[in-house]
Amino acid sequence: MNYERASGGGRVAWPRKSHERRVEAFYSIGATRFGDCHGGYLNFGLWEDGCDYLRAAENLVRHLASWGGVDDRSRLLDVGCGFGAQDVYLARNFRPHAIVGIDIVWPHVLAARARAREAGLGLEVRFEHGNATDLSFFPAGSFTHVLGLESIVHFDTRERFFREAARVLAPGGTLLLADYALRRPPRGLLDRLFVSLVRRCWQVPVGNVGTVESYRCKVEAAGFCEVEIESVGDRTIPGYFREQCSRGHRRALRAIRGRFALWLGLAMDFLVHTSWARGQLDYILVRARKR
Numbered sequence: 001m002n003y004e005r006a007s008g009g010g011r012v013a014w015p016r017k018s019h020e021r022r023v024e025a026f027y028s029i030g031a032t033r034f035g036d037c038h039g040g041y042l043n044f045g046l047w048e049d050g051c052d053y054l055r056a057a058e059n060l061v062r063h064l065a066s067w068g069g070v071d072d073r074s075r076l077l078d079v080g081c082g083f084g085a086q087d088v089y090l091a092r093n094f095r096p097h098a099i100v101g102i103d104i105v106w107p108h109v110l111a112a113r114a115r116a117r118e119a120g121l122g123l124e125v126r127f128e129h130g131n132a133t134d135l136s137f138f139p140a141g142s143f144t145h146v147l148g149l150e151s152i153v154h155f156d157t158r159e160r161f162f163r164e165a166a167r168v169l170a171p172g173g174t175l176l177l178a179d180y181a182l183r184r185p186p187r188g189l190l191d192r193l194f195v196s197l198v199r200r201c202w203q204v205p206v207g208n209v210g211t212v213e214s215y216r217c218k219v220e221a222a223g224f225c226e227v228e229i230e231s232v233g234d235r236t237i238p239g240y241f242r243e244q245c246s247r248g249h250r251r252a253l254r255a256i257r258g259r260f261a262l263w264l265g266l267a268m269d270f271l272v273h274t275s276w277a278r279g280q281l282d283y284i285l286v287r288a289r290k291r
Helices: 019-028 053-067 085-093 106-118 158-168 188-201 212-221 237-245 247-257 259-277
Strands: 075-079 098-103 125-129 143-149 169-182 224-231 281-290
Touching: 019 106, 053 085, 053 143, 053 169, 053 237, 053 281, 075 085, 075 158, 085 098, 085 106, 085 125, 098 106, 106 125, 143 158, 158 169, 158 212, 169 212, 188 259, 212 224, 212 281, 237 247, 237 259, 247 259, 259 281
Parallel strands: 075 098, 075 143, 098 125, 143 169
Antiparallel strands: 169 281, 224 281
């Protein structure tokens, strides 16, 4: 298929008051000024002793790609690709046959295209503006791998995305995700308050709030088998929270997003970290095979 113009290549106009428009507005704040901050990565990272954020972010990408068997025969769809940093990394280090990244945020798509051009990547890497819950511009069986780094929590809903991912994957294809789930159902008013605040501030649809086991059931119901879920909250959330609170990063984010957005982001990071520390929230890595 022609990956270059799979969805027409242009911007999608999301309906007013739609969830997609709210998410795009949320992530567009400062996006045109983000540049090479954090190397262009937006993920929480997989932290090792003594590593910095860039290494942690690349650790996460490398772990998922290795776990999922990405190689030079792979045709990979990256949903919620952000600024495309992980796709440039994958192209250089795993050399898949083709990568298509889609993102709901138009400034992300423009920045990802510029990043790929600067890296000298040609037809093997393409970026599109689109919604991962509607991949109808890709024929069934187009990809061997579907990758999603943390973006899935925003999709309206996860179930719709899982079904679309199963459709565009070839038989035996692999789903690779980094995502969030509850370790346990909320207990009492304070638990429910934390979950509600995180969900509302972070533009998470209410249908995406659920436990790890309910997550597994949804993946299986969409047509996947051999579902493996790895809990890595202790290797992601604390390290990312420390980095976000560091003086240097706060200074950089204030220049990029402004003072109000900086403190709003730090408040959300605090809620996520506190929810994890209370035993509510977890960060999970998921691998599954299409039946």
